[in-house]
Each structure stands twice: as structure tokens, then as C-alpha cells.
Amino acid sequence: MASRRQFLGGLVVATGALAACKEIAPGEGSGERTANPDATALDAEALEDALVGSSYLGTGGGGGLEEARELIAKDLAAGLTFSMVPVTALSDTDRVACPYGLASLADTSEEMQARLDAIENRVEVPVQAAFEALEKHVGQKFAGVIMGEIGPLSLAEGLATAARLGVPALDADTVGRAVPEINQHSVKVAGIPLTPIGAATPFGDEMIVGTLGDPTRAEDILRSIAVVSRECGVTDSPITGAQAKQEGTLVTGSLTLARNIGAAVREAKAAGSDPIEAARVAGDGYLLFTGTVASTEWKDEDGFLQGKVTLSGTGDFAGQSFETDVKNEHLVARRDGAVIATCPDLISIIDLESADGIVNPGYENGQSVAVLGFRSDPIWRSEAGLAVFSPRYFGYVLDYVPIEELLG
Structure with a gap:
């Protein structure tokens, strides 16, 4: 996958598929973003280690490593700072959420392409817009970003979103690897609703999926938005710190594991030893x-x-x-x-x-x-x-x- 859940395509928008969405009222949302004293800074070496390690944990998915490196290098050059925080450092009343991007792989008709080309692209980073839209909806600034999955570009996008928003990335994700479908989502498996879900398009559209009649509808609805917009930024699972700390809600320590595997590879290369064996040992x-x-x-x-x-x-x-x-x-x-x-x-x-x-x-x-x-x-x-x-x-x-x- 080019990034988390960018397997979406081939879907014709069903009548009423967006009925679960509602517009966000201007001025909704409140609260201040506060720094977490337990956050650990991630420098260029730590980020490179995490990306290399994620290529081992990505199981062939999660997007390209070179593209991930380019994204992180660009953000570092722009002066952005990266950090991560353990789940245990969250307070029970904190909220965290999971941002990711969807892209439609469906062929676009000439008529639809002409319509899209005529609309101004007002939003450069729809994933960030979706994250902020969901914050406005729940009325609370999020204390961190949950990684959607562990794979090179998926991880880089999660880290970059956190850096742009000025919040730490959580040392946790919803899978512990890369996966094909939204159904492989630990929050969903834990029985916690993914809703409300924030969605945003490059054209300035912002929506909230408030409730789902069936959990599997999330994929269909979000696919619909991606198909008619080329791409869609999404943020789901606005869970509390108390929920995040419950065993079985998230795959904890996954960012640290990726860093450890990547560091083992780097150190083995420097020492002239076998980097793949070092990665095997680091990941047990x-x-x-x-x-x-x-x-x-x-x-x-x-x-x-x-x-x-x-x-x-x-x-x-x-x-x-x-x-x-x-x-x-x-x-x-x-x-x-x-x-x-x-x-x-x-x-x-x-x-x-x-x-x-x-x-x-x-x-x-x-x-x-x-x-x-x-x-x-x-x-x-x-x-x-x-x-x-x-x-x-x-x-x-x-x-x-x-x-x-x-x-x-």
C-alpha cells in the first residue's frame, strides 16, 4: 500500500452513502494543546531507525521506504520536531486519535475529472485537516497521534502529522504491522467504536461520521468520499487515555520495536556483521x-x-x-x-x-x-x-x- 488503507478503489458511490456524515458547525471545538513532559524527542537517526525497522514489520506493505525517507527529510529541513510518548504517560481524560490517508484507485471518468479539475485544491494536507476537524467536533485537543499501522510510509505519515500538529506520536499503533483492510484494527477488535470519524478532502470539504449502523460501514462510507475526491484524509478512534491504556486496545511499544530493529541493522552494518541476523534477534x-x-x-x-x-x-x-x-x-x-x-x-x-x-x-x-x-x-x-x-x-x-x- 502507498499508505495505510490506500487499497481503496473500484467503488461506485452508493445512493445515501454519505448520509451518516454531518457538516461541522463553525467554531465548534475547544481546549488547549499541552505538552507531555514524558515525550521523548526523535532525532534524524531515531527516525531513520524507525523507518528501516518498519520495513521489516511492514510485511511487504505500508508504503515505500524511499518515499517515507523523503517525507521525513522534508519535514526535518522545514524545522519540524518529532517526539513520541508511551501510552502509560497519558492521563485518563486525555484523548488520542488515529489519522491516515485514503486514495481512490478507481478510474475517473472524463466528466468527473473535469469537475475535479475545476475545483480549487484548498487543503494541502487532508489528513491534518481531518484530525483538526475531529478535534473541533469532540471539543478537545488530542494529546497524541496513534500510528495507523507499522510500515514505512504509513509510519512516516503518522509521525509527520504529529509533528505538524505539535503533538507526540504514541508509542503504539492499531496493528503492529501493515494490513490490507480497515477490519484489522485493534480498537475495533476491542469493541470500541471507531466513531466519531473526521474526514477531509483537498477541496476544503470537512465531514464527521457520527455513528455507524454497522462497523463495517466505515470502509464503504470513507471509500465513497475518496472516490469522488481522488483522496481523503481520515482520523478515527478518538479514544480516551483510559481506553488507550486498557490491555488489548492498542499494540503498544510498536514504534520502539521498529526503532530497535532499525538500530540493530544500522549498528551491524557499521560493525561489518550480518544486519539481517541482527534484525531477527532484535525482533525475536x-x-x-x-x-x-x-x-x-x-x-x-x-x-x-x-x-x-x-x-x-x-x-x-x-x-x-x-x-x-x-x-x-x-x-x-x-x-x-x-x-x-x-x-x-x-x-x-x-x-x-x-x-x-x-x-x-x-x-x-x-x-x-x-x-x-x-x-x-x-x-x-x-x-x-x-x-x-x-x-x-x-x-x-x-x-x-x-x-x-x-x-x-
């Missing part, structure tokens, strides 16, 4: 395979990047084959035909030359790679988590078995 993961890219298959189906990556083994895996099934991210991995890892556990393919995680579909035949696996957060191993993030949810006739059990 598993080496699943080493090899070269033999072939890839890709198609765009209903706005999702779907396909397969096939590897030929080298080193300890010489003579063996490996393949992963992809729906934006790696979902199922097989070695010599036997399943060795599935979602919600993490499957990541790493470029041996750069030691960066590879974002789908960025492979070249003959490219030397390693495959790492990591355990998912316990949230996803619960009954509610597996209901929306097991192999069977994605149509496989496979029960989820934890990676550590599959590997014996």
Missing part, C-alpha cells in the same frame, strides 16, 4: 529462508494488489523453494509446499544488499533476499482478532497455527 524472530527471486505474479483485484512471490533457495536452503501469497501484504508462506507461517504473524522479505525490507511488488528476478518471520501481537491471536485476521478470513482453507508451532 525467525529466519524462514534465503534465496533469489525466481518469479512474481501480480494483479490488481478490487483495488488490492494480489499475487505471489517465488524464491529459489541458497545457502542452508539450497535446493528448496519458497513462496508467499500476497494481498497487499504477505499472508501465507510455504517452504517446499509446506505452510511455515501465516497471518496474523509477520512474513517479511528483506533485500540482502541494502538490508531494507522490500515493499510489494518491488522485486527483480535474481534479487538476493532473506525471509524473516515474527510473532504477531497477542491481540490478533485472540478469538476476536482471528475472526478478522486468520487465513480463513482471507479465503484460505487453513486454520491459524502460531509461527513458533509451525517451525517446531
Whole structure:
């Protein structure tokens, strides 16, 4: 994905799809933004470590690493400052929320394109506008930004939004990795409504989705806005500090984990040791395979990047084959035909030359790679988590078995 949930496309706006939205009255919202004394500054090195680490945790999704680096470099050059804060530092009455961007992948008709071209683009950063619109609606300044998912560009956009707003990023996200769908959202799995949801377009439109008759309607409604606007900034889950601190609401410590993996890679490179092994140790993961890219298959189906990556083994895996099934991210991995890892556990393919995680579909035949696996957060191993993030949810006739059990 180019960024969190930018798999959206191909949707014709349904009659009444925006009925759940209401305009925001001018002057709504109040409160002052206050600094959190427990926030930790993130310098250029810490940010680079986080981005590299997120390429390992992104499981082939979450947007490109180079684009993420460019975004952070631009904001640093502009003098923005970055910080993060642990969930435990929130007061019970604080509020935090999750901002992200949606882009429509649907083809735009000539008539619609002409209409959009005739409207002034009044908002440079719709995600920021959605965040501020939701603050106005709830009448409280948010104390921090929840990362939507852990993947390079998704993480960079969350960090950048926090920096532009002058608030810390929470050391937590809603997944612990990158994912294909909005249904893989820890707040939703915890039974907490995603509403109210703020939405904004480049054209100055600001909306609030106040309530949802069914939680799955969030995706349909927000898709609708993205389709008729090219893109849409969204902020959901305006939860309280008390809710954020409840076990199972968020994947906590995920930004720190990304930083630790990235730092291990950087330090191993400097020392002339194996950076991928260092990342495996830092993430307490598993080496699943080493090899070269033999072939890839890709198609765009209903706005999702779907396909397969096939590897030929080298080193300890010489003579063996490996393949992963992809729906934006790696979902199922097989070695010599036997399943060795599935979602919600993490499957990541790493470029041996750069030691960066590879974002789908960025492979070249003959490219030397390693495959790492990591355990998912316990949230996803619960009954509610597996209901929306097991192999069977994605149509496989496979029960989820934890990676550590599959590997014996």
C-alpha cells in the first residue's frame, strides 16, 4: 500500500452513502494543546531507525521506504520536531486519535475529472485537516497521534502529522504491522467504536461520521468520499487515555520495536556483521529462508494488489523453494509446499544488499533476499482478532497455527 488503507478503489458511490456524515458547525471545538513532559524527542537517526525497522514489520506493505525517507527529510529541513510518548504517560481524560490517508484507485471518468479539475485544491494536507476537524467536533485537543499501522510510509505519515500538529506520536499503533483492510484494527477488535470519524478532502470539504449502523460501514462510507475526491484524509478512534491504556486496545511499544530493529541493522552494518541476523534477534524472530527471486505474479483485484512471490533457495536452503501469497501484504508462506507461517504473524522479505525490507511488488528476478518471520501481537491471536485476521478470513482453507508451532 502507498499508505495505510490506500487499497481503496473500484467503488461506485452508493445512493445515501454519505448520509451518516454531518457538516461541522463553525467554531465548534475547544481546549488547549499541552505538552507531555514524558515525550521523548526523535532525532534524524531515531527516525531513520524507525523507518528501516518498519520495513521489516511492514510485511511487504505500508508504503515505500524511499518515499517515507523523503517525507521525513522534508519535514526535518522545514524545522519540524518529532517526539513520541508511551501510552502509560497519558492521563485518563486525555484523548488520542488515529489519522491516515485514503486514495481512490478507481478510474475517473472524463466528466468527473473535469469537475475535479475545476475545483480549487484548498487543503494541502487532508489528513491534518481531518484530525483538526475531529478535534473541533469532540471539543478537545488530542494529546497524541496513534500510528495507523507499522510500515514505512504509513509510519512516516503518522509521525509527520504529529509533528505538524505539535503533538507526540504514541508509542503504539492499531496493528503492529501493515494490513490490507480497515477490519484489522485493534480498537475495533476491542469493541470500541471507531466513531466519531473526521474526514477531509483537498477541496476544503470537512465531514464527521457520527455513528455507524454497522462497523463495517466505515470502509464503504470513507471509500465513497475518496472516490469522488481522488483522496481523503481520515482520523478515527478518538479514544480516551483510559481506553488507550486498557490491555488489548492498542499494540503498544510498536514504534520502539521498529526503532530497535532499525538500530540493530544500522549498528551491524557499521560493525561489518550480518544486519539481517541482527534484525531477527532484535525482533525475536525467525529466519524462514534465503534465496533469489525466481518469479512474481501480480494483479490488481478490487483495488488490492494480489499475487505471489517465488524464491529459489541458497545457502542452508539450497535446493528448496519458497513462496508467499500476497494481498497487499504477505499472508501465507510455504517452504517446499509446506505452510511455515501465516497471518496474523509477520512474513517479511528483506533485500540482502541494502538490508531494507522490500515493499510489494518491488522485486527483480535474481534479487538476493532473506525471509524473516515474527510473532504477531497477542491481540490478533485472540478469538476476536482471528475472526478478522486468520487465513480463513482471507479465503484460505487453513486454520491459524502460531509461527513458533509451525517451525517446531
